[in-house]
Amino acid sequence: MAPASARAGFVIAANPLAAKAGMEVLQRGGSAADAAVAVQAALGLVEPQSSGIGGGAFMTFYDGRTGTVTAYDGRETAPAGATPTMFLGPDGKPLPFAVAVLSGRATGVPGAVRMLGQIQREHGALPWNSLFESTARLADTGFTISPRLGKLLAGNYPELTAPDVVKYFSKRDGSKLVAGDLLQNPAYAIFLRRLARGGPDVLYRGETAARIVARVREGTNPGSMSTADLARYKPLKKEALCRAWQSYQVCVPPPPSSGVATLQLLALLDRTDIAQRGPTDPVAWSQFAQASRLMYADRDRFVGDPAFVDVPVEGLLAPDYVAERARLIGATAGPPPAAGTPRGVVTAGLDRTAEPSGTSHFIVGDSSGNVVSMTTTVESIFGSGRMVDGFFLNNQMTDFNFSPVDEAGRPAANAVAPGKRPRSSMTPLILLNPDRSFAGAFGSPGGSAILAYVGKAMVGSVLWKLPMQDAIALPNLIARGPNFNGEAGKFAPGVLAGLKARGIEVKPGQGEDSGIHAVLIRPDGQFDAGFDPRREGVVLIDDKRTAVRR
Incomplete structure (x- = not known):
């Protein structure tokens, strides 16, 4: 751009x-x-x-x-x-x-x-x-x-x-x-x-x-x-939920949006060396997958409408809790992780919310x-x-979760109630520089996969310093529970084999229909914007320059 x-x-x-x-x-x-x-x-x-x-x-x-x-x-x-x-x-x-x-x-x-x-x-x-x-x-x-x-x-x-x-x-x-x-x-x-x-x-x-x-x-x-x-x-007007990440403040909507989960995913990844790796390194993708599974386990269990359930936002983002969860990211991916026990948590039932990707x-x-x-x-x-x-x-x-309680009789955080807002994976975010000037914005459709899509684009563009269009085009990998789905055919040679050796077998499935849009103001002042080549997006700038599909 x-x-x-x-x-x-x-x-x-x-x-x-x-x-x-x-x-x-x-x-x-x-x-x-x-x-x-x-x-x-x-x-x-x-x-x-x-x-x-x-x-x-x-x-x-x-x-x-x-x-x-x-x-x-x-x-x-x-x-x-x-x-x-x-x-x-x-x-x-x-x-x-x-x-x-x-x-x-x-x-x-x-x-x-x-x-x-x-x-x-x-x-x-x-x-x-x-x-x-x-x-x-x-x-x-x-x-x-x-x-x-x-x-x-x-x-x-x-x-x-x-x-x-x-x-x-x-x-x-x-x-x-x-x-x-x-x-x-x-x-x-x-x-x-x-x-x-x-x-x-x-x-x-x-x-x-x-x-x-x-x-x-x-x-x-x-x-x-x-x-x-x-x-x-x-509608509700709220103070955005913001946390430091790299040199930025990342600001997201609070629950029932899943912005808190995006912040947790970024914090988990900060406790790995993914930034020193890159898109052809299977270790980097293994770290991303394992951090994603931890994030989804917590998100699925605890996030709901805060007017109806206690969402432990501060506990989920507390540095000691994130560090404890990050220690579960190992050389290989084991069984699906259970939700943790962040401070402020109220016992919540297992979640089985279905969430298609029309957004x-x-x-x-x-x-x-x-x-x-x-x-x-x-x-x-x-x-x-x-x-x-x-x-x-x-x-x-x-x-909403179709069942109000799980098999153990525990109430689901995302159960139906009159006037309640269902949990959402939508996480439109804005980045700020230390002086609070605008630094960037990210977001995507994709149902529950939104969190992985946005996380991937942020890793690619910020940590790996790829041009935004290239970061968005990186293969999608959604790791949630026992499943590792995504664009298996788009990974660099050797990555799939390297992931399989680390207990991660990527299967085609959810991940082909992201619609990531993002922009970063680079340190040199360059306006670096991109659209997802998987859809029909476009970037327009008011001097009539257009980012063309490539």
Whole structure:
């Protein structure tokens, strides 16, 4: 990437049309908060399999004037009528995921629009009603289905059988749309124009809210969401959770985001010599895998909504506890590690949360130095497969543990409860220099693998000093419990054999669908940004230079 000022406006997003929508706002004098609204609106149209205004999000926001970092929690909430056993069948066993995801019970109260409304009120420079028209016009005229969307439409996902998905992606003759076809969404255009005029309340009150409630209450296993649930939804604004790492402060959203797990992973790796190694060294990848397993063991057991469960954040990050856990990283990988016992822990049950990988991440910076790092999701592919006013509803409720207790009767930290926010792997982060100037931002989609994706990119770019694009393109390796999955065919010669000799056999599987976006301001001032070549991302800078796929 050619040098660029840290104060130049930029957009990194998973689809060129969404990035273009954000850049157009920046070039009209909009702020990063304004552009984030435009990017999300566009992603809901052109990347509906991953995110949309019917879903939720976490955002980490850097204020270029004050040097402060704030976390915004737009995670969905469980309706007031939700029960701990709502995902159990008549036999008392958890419903199959394919059944649960298509049910009305799968949808939580969406939070992304309310969250974006709050940050735009606080940090916007343009009128709210000026942020949607370019996407509304695109919905009217149509856009070309991208190769990735076309590939997913040809896949084998439960949501592809949902009536709304079938109808939306079918041609007049009944055949399915494919990559290269034109897709129009006039209902979404109408809704966006209403949203522009009326503000976020257009989603949470009135006719759209009534249609959402009616839709989730239809069919087998109906949901309990009410218009009151929608009307009372509030995003949360919190102080970001920050810890020192290398020469930076790493700032993430606190629980129910899994940012604490990212911080723990980095701290564990700091107690190895991975920084002195490199991407062709199997020892380095063994250290990464073993640290990942320790992190996931703790994350899966302890992280949930802090309004409902005690999350031992300080205990998980305490230096003595991290050092104790790091001593379990050995020359070879043994059996899957159990969760540790950090200070402040309350006994929690074993977790079996299923977490598919339908999500998106984007980063926006403006000329005033403000930066948004935002991960946004409808959860699974096309969410619950149910559509209202041209957008898909989330299936975020299936991010809860289906069983309220484990076999020993211990309550799960991530069990369902009314008003509760499900645990999330989303970890949009921002790096600060010691003087609190902006140093970088990272994030990715990918379900539970998000933590490994982000960790890998940070190791590659910061510890191994690879160009950002090369760091993102490194093979993905997700080590969680007994499984070592990832891009087995992409490792350097000898790495797989070296890993196998250390008890790690990498098998193809989860790991091929990351969507990492990241930027670092290098010590020499160079703006080093990258996008994941596994998706359709792009980096745009306001001097019209574009990072091209390579």
